[in-house]
Amino acid sequence: MKLIVVRAALAGTLLAVGLSGCVVTARPIVPAVGVEVVAPSAPPAPQVEVVGVAPAPGYFWIGGAWFWEGGRYAWRPGRWEAPRAGYRWVPHAWVYNNGGWHMHPGHWVARG
Numbered sequence: 091m092k093l094i095v096v097r098a099a100l101a102g103t104l105l106a107v108g109l110s111g112c113v114v115t116a117r118p119i120v121p122a123v124g125v126e127v128v129a130p131s132a133p134p135a136p137q138v139e140v141v142g143v144a145p146a147p148g149y150f151w152i153g154g155a156w157f158w159e160g161g162r163y164a165w166r167p168g169r170w171e172a173p174r175a176g177y178r179w180v181p182h183a184w185v186y187n188n189g190g191w192h193m194h195p196g197h198w199v200a201r202g
Contacts, residue, residue, distance in 0.1 A: 128190040129158040139168050148173055155182035158193060176201055 133156035141151050154168040171179070182196040 127193040133184050
């Protein structure tokens with residue numbers, strides 16, 4: 091009987107240790123390529139972000155932005171990115187046009 095209790099305790103401990111390494115995060119909703127996102131109201135003011143130290147030399151900060159998700163604005167925090175040779179980053183932008191706010195997501199463009 092004592093051996094069964096020890097095995098059960100060991101199995102529970104191993105399961106707890108194994109699951110403690112799991113990290114579950116929400117997958118961001120990204121619109122399909124070519125699908126334009128239009129919001130009925132202006133996005134809130136950008137949030138203040140604390141920009142830490144770059145993970146490696148040459149990396150640059152891409153600021154966070156508001157995205158229209160599930161019928162409301164959701165903030166996606168900024169991140170560090172490695173530069174891409176021959177390309178430049180165009181930041182996210184909201185533009186008012188035809189009675190709605192249109193999202194132009196940030197993207198890479200070839201230097202011309």
